[in-house]
Amino acid sequence: MTLPLHFSAEVTRARAEGIPVVALESTIITHGMPYPDNLRVAREVEAEVRATGACPATIAVIAGQLHIGLDADQLETLAQSKGVAKLSRADMAVCIATGGTGATTVAATMIAAHLAGIAVFATGGIGGVHKGAEQSFDISADLMELAQTPVTVVAAGAKAILDVAKTLEVLETQGVPVITFGQDAFPAFWSATSRLKSPLRLDTAKAIASAHRTRAAMGLPGGQLVANPIPKEDEIPSQELAPVIAKAQADAEAHGITGKAVTPYLLQRIYELTEGRSLTANIALVRNNARLAAQIALALSTIDAR
Numbered sequence: 001m002t003l004p005l006h007f008s009a010e011v012t013r014a015r016a017e018g019i020p021v022v023a024l025e026s027t028i029i030t031h032g033m034p035y036p037d038n039l040r041v042a043r044e045v046e047a048e049v050r051a052t053g054a055c056p057a058t059i060a061v062i063a064g065q066l067h068i069g070l071d072a073d074q075l076e077t078l079a080q081s082k083g084v085a086k087l088s089r090a091d092m093a094v095c096i097a098t099g100g101t102g103a104t105t106v107a108a109t110m111i112a113a114h115l116a117g118i119a120v121f122a123t124g125g126i127g128g129v130h131k132g133a134e135q136s137f138d139i140s141a142d143l144m145e146l147a148q149t150p151v152t153v154v155a156a157g158a159k160a161i162l163d164v165a166k167t168l169e170v171l172e173t174q175g176v177p178v179i180t181f182g183q184d185a186f187p188a189f190w191s192a193t194s195r196l197k198s199p200l201r202l203d204t205a206k207a208i209a210s211a212h213r214t215r216a217a218m219g220l221p222g223g224q225l226v227a228n229p230i231p232k233e234d235e236i237p238s239q240e241l242a243p244v245i246a247k248a249q250a251d252a253e254a255h256g257i258t259g260k261a262v263t264p265y266l267l268q269r270i271y272e273l274t275e276g277r278s279l280t281a282n283i284a285l286v287r288n289n290a291r292l293a294a295q296i297a298l299a300l301s302t303i304d305a306r
Contacts (some may be wrong), residue, residue: 024057025104026109029058030103041283048287054297058070061095066096085100087102088108089145090141106123120300122290122292125156125189126140126146127143127162146225148222153224155227156189156286157229164186168186178227179224181202182229183229193238205298208226209296209299230284230288244274247273
């Protein structure tokens with residue numbers, strides 16, 4: 001069968017003209033923040049990619065079509081849609097096969113990007129090992145996707161609501177390179193640094209691009225996680241956030257929140273407890289990640305042109 005892959009006009013032109021493309025997820029639009037903030041941020045993130053010289057491709061499944069890039073009307077419609085499925089590796093094919101509409105998580109966006117020949121993807125933060133996973137076994141599919149799909153993912157680390165130390169252990173076990181950009185400490189999403197040392201450090205987009213191509217030349221499966229610290233002027237220090245996160249997690253447990261509902265609940269609760277500061281930081285880090293991802297995509301195109 002033929003996969004229903006649909007490229008936007010902008011992405012089609014970029015591919016024809018040799019302009020590098022950066023994949024962007026869509027759950028940040030449908031599950032990350034309310035309308036119209038979600039639409040504004042989606043447009044701002046796309047604009048960051050364009051301003052750096054690359055082409056943005058926001059990815060989503062719409063009426064059974066896997067869209068690589070959304071036009072302005074599709075982006076606005078998605079931003080206002082209710083009941084949109086949150087897609088990962090397990091349910092993406094079913095959504096497409098049944099003509100459904102769904103927003104792509106990190107794992108699903110990686111799959112779609114690879115199918116479309118896109119090597120770099122920018123997001124906010126990856127999923128990982130949830131606190132208490134030794135009882136719940138709640139571990140994001142994002143980690144296994146990084147181990148098998150050859151896409152470089154730029155994120156501000158793992159979401160700080162997770163057990164970040166265990167997340168790094170799982171990534172190491174799966175053979176995923178975890179590269180922090182420009183510093184030795186692993187970033188903590190809303191905070192620029194944590195107490196955890198990054199497994200690897202690279203200081204330029206060119207070096208990250210070279211590592212991506214070297215893995216491919218060696219025949220190594222999987223992608224790379226590039227942890228890009230939130231700019232210092234936009235961060236919420238980790239010591240300030242720690243009690244807020246603890247309170248939100250206690251509230252989730254008290255209300256019996258489990259499974260896919262945990263992350264959106266915690267993010268909303270932290271938004272409330274920080275009086276909106278977490279959302280402001282989230283927007284800043286996503287835009288920062290989009291800029292770095294575009295720089296890496298441009299560096300990859302330079303390597304390929306040699």
